[in-house]
Amino acid sequence: MQTWLPAEFMQTSEGKAADAILRSCVHCGFCNAACPTYTLLGNELDGPRGRIYQIKGLLEGSPVTAQTQSHLDRCLTCRACETACPSGVQYAKLLDIGRAEIAKRVPRSVPQRLLRRALRWIIPSTRRFGLMLMLARALRPLLPSAVQRYIPLAKPSGVWPQVRHSRRMLILAGCVQPVLEPGIDSSLARLLDRHGISAVPVYAGCCGAVSHHLTAAEQTHAHIKTTIDALWPSIESGIEAIITTAGGCGAMLRDYRHILREDAEYSAKAARVTELCRDPVQIIEALPIDAAAKGRRVAFQAPCSLVNALKLEGRVEAVLQRVGFDVLPVQESALCCGSAGTYSILQAGLANELRERKLKNLYLAEPEIIATANIGCLTHLNAASQIPVAHWLSLLEMD
Ligand code: SF4
Ligand code: SF4
Numbered sequence: 001m002q003t004w005l006p007a008e009f010m011q012t013s014e015g016k017a018a019d020a021i022l023r024s025c026v027h028c029g030f031c032n033a034a035c036p037t038y039t040l041l042g043n044e045l046d047g048p049r050g051r052i053y054q055i056k057g058l059l060e061g062s063p064v065t066a067q068t069q070s071h072l073d074r075c076l077t078c079r080a081c082e083t084a085c086p087s088g089v090q091y092a093k094l095l096d097i098g099r100a101e102i103a104k105r106v107p108r109s110v111p112q113r114l115l116r117r118a119l120r121w122i123i124p125s126t127r128r129f130g131l132m133l134m135l136a137r138a139l140r141p142l143l144p145s146a147v148q149r150y151i152p153l154a155k156p157s158g159v160w161p162q163v164r165h166s167r168r169m170l171i172l173a174g175c176v177q178p179v180l181e182p183g184i185d186s187s188l189a190r191l192l193d194r195h196g197i198s199a200v201p202v203y204a205g206c207c208g209a210v211s212h213h214l215t216a217a218e219q220t221h222a223h224i225k226t227t228i229d230a231l232w233p234s235i236e237s238g239i240e241a242i243i244t245t246a247g248g249c250g251a252m253l254r255d256y257r258h259i260l261r262e263d264a265e266y267s268a269k270a271a272r273v274t275e276l277c278r279d280p281v282q283i284i285e286a287l288p289i290d291a292a293a294k295g296r297r298v299a300f301q302a303p304c305s306l307v308n309a310l311k312l313e314g315r316v317e318a319v320l321q322r323v324g325f326d327v328l329p330v331q332e333s334a335l336c337c338g339s340a341g342t343y344s345i346l347q348a349g350l351a352n353e354l355r356e357r358k359l360k361n362l363y364l365a366e367p368e369i370i371a372t373a374n375i376g377c378l379t380h381l382n383a384a385s386q387i388p389v390a391h392w393l394s395l396l397e398m399d
Pocket of ligand 1 (some may be wrong): 024025026027028029030031032049052084085086087088089091321
């Protein structure tokens, strides 16, 4: 597609990147069929091709309104459009540029600004999020049952084995997962320990994904740098990999190289973190794990981060199959469940519609359990599911 971006903007790295991405789009519309919001709303402006046009217009200086911003806000950043696109359009990078630009030109309402600020203040801090959850749990019995479902009960953290092997990997804990499901990382640590690999936990708070989704660049960079600083001594001591058990955090770590590419002090370190980052499945599929699950029926909800950002489609299902689970087919498996970071709070109506649709598809083959690979999807689905939802790593300890 032809572009007419302002000369001044074209001098910036964002301008050059946006121009290249816009030019790679041939407006064929193949992406629309893969898009959850286009599927639900049927409006071209709520699909990837329409959003690309709107971003092109706003970057070229056309007038924009709160309505334009709302079409961009409704995007889940699930990146299903990227997977579907035959021209390799890097939609998510363009959306980041478009959202940052429209944020400068269309002020949000005061309640919206306060809500977004509160989310950026609470969620990335394990301590603050933990306190809020503790308070909610204390009030839980007084609340209607429909609200209680959104307050998960406390879970055991499990035993973390001592560091005793020469092979070592880091497990980055992230922000909300240590509070909501502390047992996921220790399950992985025990599994690795049984196969001669010691896992070292790293608690550095948010990886930056929350503020990145909320278009807060300064805070995103600060979180990334804090994470890199926490990881760096172990990286220098020669660890093999950095593992994140939340697919969303894994996708974020993969973007560190790109996000800090112009930072004189951190660009090389960020690139090293991106190089070392692994999803658990990339480690586990190489281990000789015994089959112990004895045909239990599981439906796997593949998070968008795993499929579209990390490009690991089908890999977890293959491991589950290998260890004895009966992995059931899931219709519309590529459609986002609606969690998408803070989306389930900021766009609750659409998020709930997507969740209902996802759960119906997951129930179809009558699973005993639903598995997933991202804390956001797990919590979002569990709040409404009639069947327990667990991280697939927890399933590996079942017999
Ligand atoms: S599929 Fe790719 S090339 Fe076609 S309209 Fe969508 S983004 Fe553009
Ligand atoms: S990222 Fe997901 S929601 Fe956004 S335009 Fe692409 S497919 Fe649609």
